[in-house]
Amino acid sequence: MKNPTEEVQGMAEDRYWNPILERLPQERLKELQFKKFKRTISWAYENSPFYRRLYREAGIEPGDIRSLEDIKRVPKIEKGMLREVQQRDPFPYGDILAVPIEEVTTFRQTSGTTGTPVYQAETWEDWELWSEWWAYILYAQGYRKTDRVFLPFGYNIFVAFWAAHYAAEKIGCEVIPGGVLDTQARILKMKELRCSAFMATPTYVLGMAETATKMGIDPKEIGIRRITCAGEPGASIPSTKKRIEERWGCRVFDHVGATEIGAWGFECEESPYMLHINEAFFLVEIEDMETGEPIEEPNRPGKMIITTFDRLAKPCIRFDSKDVIKWADHQCACGRSFRLLDGGVIGRADDITKVKGVLLAPSAIEEVVRGVGELSDEFEVIVTKKGDIDDITLKIEIRPEYETKRDEILKRLQTELRIKTNLGYNIEVHPYHSLPRYDVKAKRFKDLRKHS
Amino acid sequence: MEYKLNSLIQRIEDMKRIGEAIAQEYKEIPAVDRNIKRILASLRILELDVSDLKMIQD
Numbered sequence: 001m002k003n004p005t006e007e008v009q010g011m012a013e014d015r016y017w018n019p020i021l022e023r024l025p026q027e028r029l030k031e032l033q034f035k036k037f038k039r040t041i042s043w044a045y046e047n048s049p050f051y052r053r054l055y056r057e058a059g060i061e062p063g064d065i066r067s068l069e070d071i072k073r074v075p076k077i078e079k080g081m082l083r084e085v086q087q088r089d090p091f092p093y094g095d096i097l098a099v100p101i102e103e104v105t106t107f108r109q110t111s112g113t114t115g116t117p118v119y120q121a122e123t124w125e126d127w128e129l130w131s132e133w134w135a136y137i138l139y140a141q142g143y144r145k146t147d148r149v150f151l152p153f154g155y156n157i158f159v160a161f162w163a164a165h166y167a168a169e170k171i172g173c174e175v176i177p178g179g180v181l182d183t184q185a186r187i188l189k190m191k192e193l194r195c196s197a198f199m200a201t202p203t204y205v206l207g208m209a210e211t212a213t214k215m216g217i218d219p220k221e222i223g224i225r226r227i228t229c230a231g232e233p234g235a236s237i238p239s240t241k242k243r244i245e246e247r248w249g250c251r252v253f254d255h256v257g258a259t260e261i262g263a264w265g266f267e268c269e270e271s272p273y274m275l276h277i278n279e280a281f282f283l284v285e286i287e288d289m290e291t292g293e294p295i296e297e298p299n300r301p302g303k304m305i306i307t308t309f310d311r312l313a314k315p316c317i318r319f320d321s322k323d324v325i326k327w328a329d330h331q332c333a334c335g336r337s338f339r340l341l342d343g344g345v346i347g348r349a350d351d352i353t354k355v356k357g358v359l360l361a362p363s364a365i366e367e368v369v370r371g372v373g374e375l376s377d378e379f380e381v382i383v384t385k386k387g388d389i390d391d392i393t394l395k396i397e398i399r400p401e402y403e404t405k406r407d408e409i410l411k412r413l414q415t416e417l418r419i420k421t422n423l424g425y426n427i428e429v430h431p432y433h434s435l436p437r438y439d440v441k442a443k444r445f446k447d448l449r450k451h452s
Numbered sequence: 453m454e455y456k457l458n459s460l461i462q463r464i465e466d467m468k469r470i471g472e473a474i475a476q477e478y479k480e481i482p483a484v485d486r487n488i489k490r491i492l493a494s495l496r497i498l499e500l501d502v503s504d505l506k507m508i509q510d
């Protein structure tokens with residue numbers, strides 16, 4: 001066999017954005033990751049006072065990393081530390097910044113739903129990386145220069161689909177920024193221009209279909225061929241994905257990313273409900289949530305620890321993202337050697353909670369609710385404590401045309417919930433269209449026990 | 453169709469060298485300086501990857 005790094009078989013199928021990296025055998029990919037890790041940690045150690053302090057306190061320096069195994073000795077970082085460091089100079093990023101502040105060309109921030117936002121500095125080189133990561137995603141999902149791509153998102157301080165915009169341009173798509181338009185105007189514009197693709201959170205994709213239907217437009221008529229989702233796990237949850245695909249009459253793909261990390265994973269055309277990790281640019285480790293021991297085997301969920309390679313302004317090294325993921329037990333048929341995660345991001349370590357002694361992931365409830373076709377797209381889960389006993393209420397809406405089958409629907413829902421989550425629920429039926437609708441990310445799971 | 457990786461690496465390195473020389477020589481002219489630096493920034497994505505591969509091969 002020829003040395004695969006010397007001569008790369010061509011792109012007869014036009015399948016890969018970078019056929020060299022996407023088909024690199026795992027062992028070579030591992031070597032590449034090790035080399036990039038060393039370069040990344042050296043950059044951080046030399047240029048970021050925050051990282052230098054962290055590593056000195058732990059008694060470790062870049063020279064100590066001699067194999068992939070040694071990476072486990074490198075201290076992890078987490079969101080709280082990123083917030084804390086912002087108290088220091090230079091304003092507003094703090095001394096995690098690894099370039100002179102005049103090299104920063106882009107500001108982004110996290111939403112700050114769980115506290116002070118994290119400010120993100122990017123150099124021009126970093127921003128080039130963002131659009132490159134996204135080019136892998138979009139290319140794997142079939143975006144080509146023949147596509148007319150609509151972006152129905154508020155272009156603002158959040159990173160959201162900014163990089164998707166630049167990547168679509170880079171691939172050669174025609175990009176339509178659907179910024180401040182409202183949902184109705186966005187639907188009309190997509191229809192008017194015969195757009196072939198768009199990108200949004202699963203919540204908003206479903207909301208747009210609902211709005212279109214109310215306007216008397218069948219979403220399928222618009223002619224969308226593919227949708228890329230982000231921001232929530234929905235597109236990796238089978239019943240939610242199915243709903244979106246049925247409403248829009250097209251393929252829907254998932255992708256994952258975060259402001260502090262980058263766009264690290266994507267679904268391809270061959271493996272629905274799975275995510276490829278872009279292993280040429282990111283190193284993903286999975287850790288047992290209780291013991292912290294590394295997980296290499298498939299089908300065992302754990303917490304993600306992730307490193308982004310070569311990010312200049314604000315390096316991201318062994319970041320404890322709190323995402324719960326698990327390795328798939330097979331390689332993808334698409335030919336990419338990048339490993340697969342089964343079920344995408346299953347949940348957040350913060351969200352997975354014990355209810356009545358049983359581990360509950362909100363995504364499991366979503367899977368059941370969205371699997372019952374007679375229910376609307378919205379629901380809400382509230383966990384409370386009555387005395388010493390946990391109590392879960394599930395609020396749902398029944399579509400008006402199925403009102404008469406109410407008892408049968410509720411019975412089926414209760415049974416499915418018991419099978420999938422091992423728990424019993426108080427089910428409240430609310431009038432159609434009365435539960436809150438969300439434009440971006442939804443807040444459907446409320447655990448009120450923590451505040452009592 | 454096959455790609456000769458070593459040749460690709462070589463040519464990207466040549467481009468980078470030329471770009472850096474231009475940026476250095478004309479750094480007084482913002483339009484040249486910034487535009488060439490942007491080209492170098494996009495090139496960096498390729499340059500890092502292919503030269504990484506070369507080092508793996510060695």
Ligand SMILES: [Zn+2]
Nearest residue numbers: 268270332334
């Ligand atoms: Zn694949």
